[in-house]
Amino acid sequence: MRAPxxxxxxxxxxxxxxxxxxxxxxxxxQAQRSLFPQAxxxxxxxxxxxxxxxxxxxxxxxxxxxxxxxKVFAALKDGQQQGWVxxxxxxxKFELIGYAVAVGSDGAVRQVEILSYRESHGHEVRLAPWxxxxxxxxxxxxxQVGRDIANISGATLSCNHVTEGVRRIVQTLDVxxxxxxxx
Amino acid sequence: xxAPDGAWLRRARPALGTLVEIGxxxxxxxxxxxxxxxxxxxxxxxxxxxxxxxxxxRFAADSAIARYNAAAEGExxxxxxxxxxxxxxxxxxxxASAGCFDVSLGSGGWRxxxxxxxxxxxxxxxxxxxLAKGWAVDRAVxxxxxxxxxxxWVNAGGDLRGWGVELPLALRDEATxxxxxxxxxxxxxxxxxCFAARNSPGRQVLAGGVRAAHVSVAAPCxxxxxxxxxxxxxxxxxxxPLLQRYDARAWIHQQ
Numbered sequence: 001m002r003a004p005x006x007x008x009x010x011x012x013x014x015x016x017x018x019x020x021x022x023x024x025x026x027x028x029x030q031a032q033r034s035l036f037p038q039a040x041x042x043x044x045x046x047x048x049x050x051x052x053x054x055x056x057x058x059x060x061x062x063x064x065x066x067x068x069x070x071k072v073f074a075a076l077k078d079g080q081q082q083g084w085v086x087x088x089x090x091x092x093k094f095e096l097i098g099y100a101v102a103v104g105s106d107g108a109v110r111q112v113e114i115l116s117y118r119e120s121h122g123h124e125v126r127l128a129p130w131x132x133x134x135x136x137x138x139x140x141x142x143x144q145v146g147r148d149i150a151n152i153s154g155a156t157l158s159c160n161h162v163t164e165g166v167r168r169i170v171q172t173l174d175v176x177x178x179x180x181x182x183x
Numbered sequence: 184x185x186a187p188d189g190a191w192l193r194r195a196r197p198a199l200g201t202l203v204e205i206g207x208x209x210x211x212x213x214x215x216x217x218x219x220x221x222x223x224x225x226x227x228x229x230x231x232x233x234x235x236x237x238x239x240x241r242f243a244a245d246s247a248i249a250r251y252n253a254a255a256e257g258e259x260x261x262x263x264x265x266x267x268x269x270x271x272x273x274x275x276x277x278x279a280s281a282g283c284f285d286v287s288l289g290s291g292g293w294r295x296x297x298x299x300x301x302x303x304x305x306x307x308x309x310x311x312x313x314l315a316k317g318w319a320v321d322r323a324v325x326x327x328x329x330x331x332x333x334x335x336w337v338n339a340g341g342d343l344r345g346w347g348v349e350l351p352l353a354l355r356d357e358a359t360x361x362x363x364x365x366x367x368x369x370x371x372x373x374x375x376x377c378f379a380a381r382n383s384p385g386r387q388v389l390a391g392g393v394r395a396a397h398v399s400v401a402a403p404c405x406x407x408x409x410x411x412x413x414x415x416x417x418x419x420x421x422x423x424p425l426l427q428r429y430d431a432r433a434w435i436h437q438q
Contacts, residue, residue: 003402005349005369006401023195025194094361119361119362149191150353151336151368155341156316156342166197
């Protein structure tokens with residue numbers, strides 16, 4: 001195989017200043033259509049839990065239950081619910097990750113899609129003003145270093161925050177489903 | 184190189200313990216660029232990633248590696264052809280690096296036989312973490328090319344490979360966050376590992392007491408780039424002779 005052509009900045013030993021990096025992968029609407037292609041409607045749903053349900057969930061998650069900042073949509077086809085799309089956002093050390101998870105009516109995860117990835121230096125990711133600059137951005141309005149196809153290399157970024165977020169969503173919907181099933 | 188002038192499609196999903204991003208491109212007017220066709224190509228790429236995870240992750244209960252680690256002395260674990268190929272590469276790298284690259288993390292005691300992977304002693308265990316992400320990237324690239332993507336890339340948590348396009352590269356700052364422009368990658372793979380000073384827990388250790396550094400390697404395929412970051416990091420030698428053998432180059436960036 002041929003060696004790759006790699007052009008590294010002359011000052012690779014001492015790199016330039018750190019800047020932010022962001023990719024908008026999908027809008028919520030694009031994610032809904034991708035996750036449930038057969039659905040004809042997505043209806044926003046509020047999740048409210050009774051004290052008994054909250055306690056059940058606390059036992060399952062092993063931590064105190066707080067009302068989540070999720071956006072929950074029922075995926076409907078001909079009025080029948082096929083499942084849910086839940087949109088959530090998790091914060092890591094330097095990154096803010098928006099994602100959507102599709103859960104079937106049987107409670108199983110069908111797919112997880114990352115909606116947006118934003119990374120910054122310092123603690124900007126937790127500051128409201130930094131996050132606000134992305135409000136209203138559509139998929140394709142990327143704010144990126146260099147061109148639209150910039151890639152990051154680095155030590156592995158863990159997806160723990162996302163998988164933990166998915167776990168909480170699945171357990172919460174399980175509690176909701178159990179109630180509706182008359183259990 | 185000629186760039187696709189149709190739109191890029193870029194998607195990411197959690198996999199391999201990290202975020203895996205796939206980007207694919209088409210020429211404008213290409214009939215295969217219809218949305219459902221592009222979605223099918225993407226799925227082929229993500230399916231290849233999922234297949235490597237299921238067959239080789241030590242965390243996937245039914246994977247060959249998980250079964251090997253749980254096996255008793257003398258047992259032979261059957262292998263799929265892809266898994267066998269990866270373990271052959273691991274063997275080759277171990278020999279070529281004089282034991283520096285070691286998927287048994289010093290426990291030894293494994294042997295590839297016609298029937299599968301034999302466990303020679305009970306304490307032997309395998310961890311393909313130093314190789315599996317790069318390998319998964321290579322399998323995904325092959326699947327995407329076979330499915331018809333004219334150009335694109337696969338990036339598994341910073342181990343990446345591109346084809347048909349020159350990719351601008353940025354390096355993550357592990358200490359303070361943000362990214363720094365590094366250069367660009369044409370037709371090949373790039374991997375980065377972070378090595379910390381000896382007294383930093385939980386991180387790979389750079390030889391010679393060097394303080395925290397990134398080691399990046401560019402190589403024709405991602406499995407080689409991934410593995411060679413470990414060899415360069417452990418030896419502290421950015422001109423290690425193994426690099427030439429695998430058509431690779433290395434950089435050490437101090438923090």
